Amino acid sequence: MKKIYINEVAPAVKATYNRFHNQQGAEHIASLGSMQVIFDILHSLQPKTILEFGAGIGTLTYFCLENCQAQVDLYEDNAFCLAKLKENLSRFKGRYYLFTDYENFRSLPHKSYDLVIVDGGPYRLFPEILNSLDNIRVVFFEGRRFKAQQMFRQALKKRYSFKVSRYVSSHSKCGYKMVCRQNKNSFLRFFSYCYNYLICLADQLRVRGWKMKKI
Numbered sequence: 001m002k003k004i005y006i007n008e009v010a011p012a013v014k015a016t017y018n019r020f021h022n023q024q025g026a027e028h029i030a031s032l033g034s035m036q037v038i039f040d041i042l043h044s045l046q047p048k049t050i051l052e053f054g055a056g057i058g059t060l061t062y063f064c065l066e067n068c069q070a071q072v073d074l075y076e077d078n079a080f081c082l083a084k085l086k087e088n089l090s091r092f093k094g095r096y097y098l099f100t101d102y103e104n105f106r107s108l109p110h111k112s113y114d115l116v117i118v119d120g121g122p123y124r125l126f127p128e129i130l131n132s133l134d135n136i137r138v139v140f141f142e143g144r145r146f147k148a149q150q151m152f153r154q155a156l157k158k159r160y161s162f163k164v165s166r167y168v169s170s171h172s173k174c175g176y177k178m179v180c181r182q183n184k185n186s187f188l189r190f191f192s193y194c195y196n197y198l199i200c201l202a203d204q205l206r207v208r209g210w211k212m213k214k215i
C-alpha cells in the first residue's frame, strides 16, 4: 500500500478547520490532515457528485461545498448533529441532500458518485447502498475505519478492482483513499480483492498488534 505524507496544509483547509473546531460538538470533526487529502482529491477529481456517510456537524460537507461545485448527498442521524449541520450548511441550500434513515436512502438523488467520504455510519446499510449504485470512483475513509474499508471491499468486489493509499501527517491522523475501477475481468478483480484484503490485514496488525478484536 502506498504511503503518502501530508506535509503542508492549504489556507482554505485551515479556514474551514478554524471555522468548525471551536463549535459546540466539534470533538469528532475531521482532522486537518484528512481535510488536506480531501482538498487535493477535490482539485484533481473535480467531482460532480459526493456521497458522505457520518456528516456530524457538517465540517466536511461545508468544506466540499465551499471548494468544489459538486452536489453532496449526506447521511447523519444524530439529533444534535442534524441541528448543527442544518445551521452550518444554511448558505448551501439546494446543493445538498440529507438522508437520515433507510427510507430516505432509497430515494438518493444520484446513482453514481465521484467521491464517497466515510466518517461514520450507517454501517448496516453500506452493502445495500453500494450495490444500488451504478458507479463510484474514489472513496476516502477518515481515520482508520478498518471495518468500513472491509465492508466496502466486500460489497464492491464483484464489479471493481481497487488501489488503496494510506495518508499520514505529522500533526494529525489522516485516512485511506481507495480508487475504484470497474473491471470486467473476474481474475483481476479477485486478485485485487485478495491483495487489498491482505495488505489491509497487515496494516491492522501494524496498528493493533495481535489484538485484532476491535477493528
Ligand SMILES: C[S@@+](CC[C@H](N)C(=O)[O-])C[C@H]1O[C@@H](n2cnc3c(N)ncnc32)[C@H](O)[C@@H]1O
Binding pocket: 024, 025, 026, 027, 028, 029, 030, 053, 054, 055, 056, 057, 058, 059, 060, 076, 077, 078, 080, 081, 119, 120, 121
Ligand atoms: C467522526 S463523526 C463525523 C464528523 C464529521 N465528518 C465532521 O467532520 O464534522 C462520526 C459520527 O459521530 C457522531 N457525532 C459526531 N459529533 C457528535 C456530537 N458532538 N455529539 C453526538 N454525536 C456526534 C455523528 O453521528 C457522526 O456521524
